[in-house]
Amino acid sequence: MVFYEPGKTDHGLPSDPFKACVIPRPIGWISTLSPTGAANLAPYSQFNNLTFDPPYVMFSGNQTTTGERKDSVRNAESTGVFCWSLATWDLRSEVNITSEQVEYGVDEFERAGLEVRDSVLDELAIEVVSKDGKKEKKRVPMVKRSPINFECVYYSTLRLPGNKPMGSVDVVVGRVIGIHIDESVLTDGRIDVAKTVPIARCGYAQYTAVREVFEMLPPGSNPLLLAGLEGSVKKHRILANGATEEDAGKVEPPK
Known part of the structure; x- marks a missing residue:
């Protein structure tokens, strides 16, 4: 039996096993707008729903290696809104592209070649001020090819202390106020996993594709x-x- 105290004693394994213990983890493919209107899209492997009436979701963003907060966290707090798109097998390459840490303000939708679907609720149409001072209304974008999207309003952030170089961790909670489901992924009125084929994070650099379910x-x-x-x-x-x-x-x- 392997036993260790994280951060205190060595596990003796070639790779750290913690994240490989809690699997599979759904992917929070989070899209936001900056206060200047720049679109951002990034996947988070610490993501889940919290309750259903009303529905809340959360995603957890570590600080960057340079001690900065993640773009998604900054934007969600600044604008009060964000969206989630289901990460699927067909979109796995795009999910991976948007995982790269790039300069703040870079449009990951463009970078990954992803077509946008605009959010539709008024709460997701926010006023932004461009770098030249021009004010305009913009809607938080979502991944058009994703079969399921959530429109969310920011609720709160729980900041957890972390060790360097990761630093603090921001757990962002949002309330889901709009849900889009492509009818092509429904079978007898239910979302069909065999049609959506969501991907999820496992340990190390491993993912899984969910294609089968059982009922209990x-x-x-x-x-x-x-x-x-x-x-x-x-x-x-x-x-x-x-x-x-x-x-x-x-x-x-x-x-």
């Missing part, structure tokens, strides 16, 4: 629990607001 319901038949498992806002509210046993019985478990 928890023991018992608590309708409220099953509604939460599905993440159904509608069913959750019906059951949480004093639904009768008859009403609860009408709420079908996820299929």
Whole structure:
């Protein structure tokens, strides 16, 4: 049995195993605008949803090797908005291109040859001031070829202390206020993993492509629990607001 205390004792392995223990990790392909209107796109391997009613997501950005905060963090805090696009097998090369640390203000959409889909909600149309002082409204861009996109409003940042050279870590939380789903990835009204083929981070420089799923319901038949498992806002509210046993019985478990 390998046992070590991170940062204190040596694990004795050729590569650090920590990130390879918590897998697979969904990729937060986060797009933002700078206060001057420059588009930014970057993938974050510490990303997840936090709850569903209302839905929140988070992404975690380490400081750069020069002690600066990540562009996505700076932009989300400055403008109050950001978007997420599903990272897929077909887009794996573009995800990798946008992972490179480049100068602040570089448009990673252009750099990776990605076509843009504009966000549609008014909250995501923000006023920016260009370097020459011109004011204009711009919408936060999303990856058009990605089959699923979220439009998010910034909620808060939790700053975690870190050791040099990484420094502090910014955990950014946002509320999802708009969701786009391409109908081509639906089967019988459900998102089909075999059609989206999302990629996820593993350890080291490894990724995985998710192509198969299996179903497993928890023991018992608590309708409220099953509604939460599905993440159904509608069913959750019906059951949480004093639904009768008859009403609860009408709420079908996820299929």
